[in-house]
Amino acid sequence: MKSARVWLRIGLGLLVLAGIVLAVMYRDAFTVEALETRMAELGFTAPLIFMGLYALAAVFFLPGSVLTLAGGALFGPVWGTVYSLVGATVGATLAFLVSRYLAADWTQRRAGGRLSMLVRGVEQEGWRFVAFTRLVPLFPYNLLNYALGLTRIPFWHYVLATFVCMAPGAFAYTWLGYAGREAMAGGEGVIQTVLIALAILAAVMFLPRLVTRMRRGRDLSVQELHERLDAGRVTLLDVRGADEFAEGHVQGAVHIPVDQLLADPQRVAESHGGPLAIICRTDRRSARAWQALARAGVVDARVVAGGMEAWIRAGLPVSR
Structure with a gap:
């Protein structure tokens, strides 16, 4: 039984590694224009395929920002945000579970010194650390999903904090993709749409400073x-x-x-x-x-x- 689990872990690890290698090899083909062309051909199944693709992108280290921009161009600012956020959360959850299944026990046994202290600090913060890193991207999104799986942060705390705290950035990038499509089409109100996109993006860029100050707590007099x-x-x-x-x-x-x-x-x-x-x-x-x-x-x-x-x-x- 133990041998079967070992081989299952090895197989899963090799599968993820192969997916990452393929994603790196074909990364240049992963563009907003290519996604728009492919999704436009899928009809009513496009949202489901889009969310599934987003989830796989998170697992295999493809840039989520490209998908979020494409989501805005394809589905508009509201549904584009919903589809991108659901896909990103599912992908982050899959990477978290893969990492926890493959290496969490080994990490807990072998972690010592500075690494052990870092892991304990993250676990003490729990969902607050997840929320902080989603709102203030200190680490790359794809890598963070796997890194957090190595800790004992509760599963549902991770999922809910990820979903809620990725929402502002998802909305900003989705609207930016929608504004880009409107600008290319030259529709009415394009200037207003672009200005709103810039305002939302500026607000999201300011958000990390605000969150950092809030997390720092009240300064000591x-x-x-x-x-x-x-x-x-x-x-x-x-x-x-x-x-x-x-x-x-x-x-x-x-x-x-x-x-x-x-x-x-x-x-x-x-x-x-x-x-x-x-x-x-x-x-x-x-x-x-x-x-x-x-x-x-x-x-x-x-x-x-x-x-x-x-x-x-x-x-x-x-x-x-």
């Missing part, structure tokens, strides 16, 4: 930082340069310049898992450091609002 440091309830990372740190810093702060932290955030995360506060001169470099640590699996970190400038303005003690 300098007074709150002072109280937590006195109580020994937080580790403070100072990510400024060496000269700035030498001119004046908070007593007990751990100095890690932001360039050094960004070069190896997992090493910093392994040494300082949280709770963390991050400070710089203002809070821009702190925000970059927070993003890197969040990707490395740190789930309990806060940015100090206003940085050292706010600390000094508040008359709090500075060590030199």
Whole structure:
């Protein structure tokens, strides 16, 4: 029985690998124009074929954006979004299940050190991590589907967060494909359609910043930082340069310049898992450091609002 499962896994792995190789070989033929031509010939079965093709594209690493644009051109902004979103979610789910079946147990047994910490951080975040990465695409969509399958994130949490949080991007790209078709056809209201497409795309491009700030939570004020440091309830990372740190810093702060932290955030995360506060001169470099640590699996970190400038303005003690 065990031998049969092993061979089944090997066969499934080879099948997926062969599909990926074929997809890479014929990637140049995978264009919006080619899809429109093929789908137009399918009649009433086109939506089902389109969703199935989208699902296979997600499993075999074909670019989903091409399909989403084609969906808008073929089916319009509303149904194009529905078909693209359903197909993308089904494909993401298939890749997730394949990865979990093939390698999740092996990964859990063999993961150690930084990888183990990263996996635990992702699992603690659960659906929130899935939602964050769907709204803020830190990793390629196709690769992320397989990577998340290696964790213990609950199946339905993954599916629902994927479906809901991919919707804004799906709608934006679908409308863009619809606007492109209208522009080519020269129909009435084409300027309005194109302007709406640009506005939606701009809103979706702004969304990652908004989501990142929301996920970061409320920034830590300098007074709150002072109280937590006195109580020994937080580790403070100072990510400024060496000269700035030498001119004046908070007593007990751990100095890690932001360039050094960004070069190896997992090493910093392994040494300082949280709770963390991050400070710089203002809070821009702190925000970059927070993003890197969040990707490395740190789930309990806060940015100090206003940085050292706010600390000094508040008359709090500075060590030199």
